Amino acid sequence: MIRLLATTVVALIANAIALIVGAWVLPGMTVSSFAFVIAVVIFTVATILLDPLIRQVAMTKTPVLIGSSALISTLLALIVTAIVSDGLQIDGITTWILATVIVWAVALIARLLLPYIVFKKTLAKRRSA
Template sequence: MVKLALSAAAYLIANAVGLLLATALLSGFQIDPLSFIIVVVAFSIIQAVLGPLVTKMSLKHLPQLMGGVALVTVFIGLFVTDLLLEGMVIGGIANWLAATLLVWLGSLVATILIPVYVFKQLAEEKKKAA
């Protein structure tokens, strides 16, 4: 149960990092500070649902897409989140493409680094306290 909660927290933090990266580097990409948490949660849920769906569809209909499933999932996730929530504005086509790459890259790096550094450090501190 704890492992699942930590995994979900890491996933949310990774997506938050990716969205913050896109917000910081793209002038037309904006997330309202008051709705940031809602945007991150909605985007994460949409991605969690779309990931297996896009993977299954690409295996069945377009196997060449398998290498880019994560990018396609991020693009669709950004699109759906933008449609559903008014707190996020992506901008033009260039921003859509750049945001897809930045959110994917930021999430990827954070997904690798968060469990290695943050959770390992928390586990070590807990062992020291016991």
């Protein structure tokens, strides 16, 4: 249960950072400060639900697409978030493509690094025990 909570916290923080970086880098992508938290929650839930589904479909139907399943689920999560919430707007096909790659890459890096930053004390206690 604690591991699920920790994974969820890391995913929320990583996705928040990724959306902020995407909006900062891309002029056609805006994240509303008022609805930012709602957009992050919707994006995270959509990613958590879509990623295993797309991975499973890729494994059974087109195994060649397994490597790009994370990018596809990121794109679909951005689409769902843009449709459902007022907190995210993306204009133009180029911006959609670049937003997908940037948000995916930043979230991936953040998910790798955040556990060491956020749970530093817990990790240190486990190593010393």
